[in-house]
Amino acid sequence: xxxxxxxxxxxxxxxxxxxxxxxxxxxxxxxxxxxxxxxxxxxxxxxxxxxxxxxxxxxxxxxxxxxxxxxxxxxxxxx
Numbered sequence: 001x002x003x004x005x006x007x008x009x010x011x012x013x014x015x016x017x018x019x020x021x022x023x024x025x026x027x028x029x030x031x032x033x034x035x036x037x038x039x040x041x042x043x044x045x046x047x048x049x050x051x052x053x054x055x056x057x058x059x060x061x062x063x064x065x066x067x068x069x070x071x072x073x074x075x076x077x078x079x
Contacts, residue, residue: 024074031065034072038063 026034035045040063053062064075 021078022074022076024076025068026072026074027070029072031067031072034074035063035065038074 029037032045036042048058048062048064052058053064062077066073066075
């Protein structure tokens with residue numbers, strides 16, 4: 001699969017992720033199952049708004065998952 005800059009430009013439309021991050025696209029799994037397979041603890045998987053993520057200071061310690069068409073997108077930030 002070829003991914004161009006235009007394919008992921010939506011990541012930086014409003015807020016930049018920073019210099020160190022990992023972006024993973026997974027097809028065939030929902031967000032919860034993708035996070036489970038990454039090793040997330042069941043009780044830590046919950047919906048977050050951007051505001052809650054920033055207010056709670058979780059951005060650097062949290063793997064994020066969302067849907068983009070048929071794909072689940074996982075974002076991990078490394079500090």
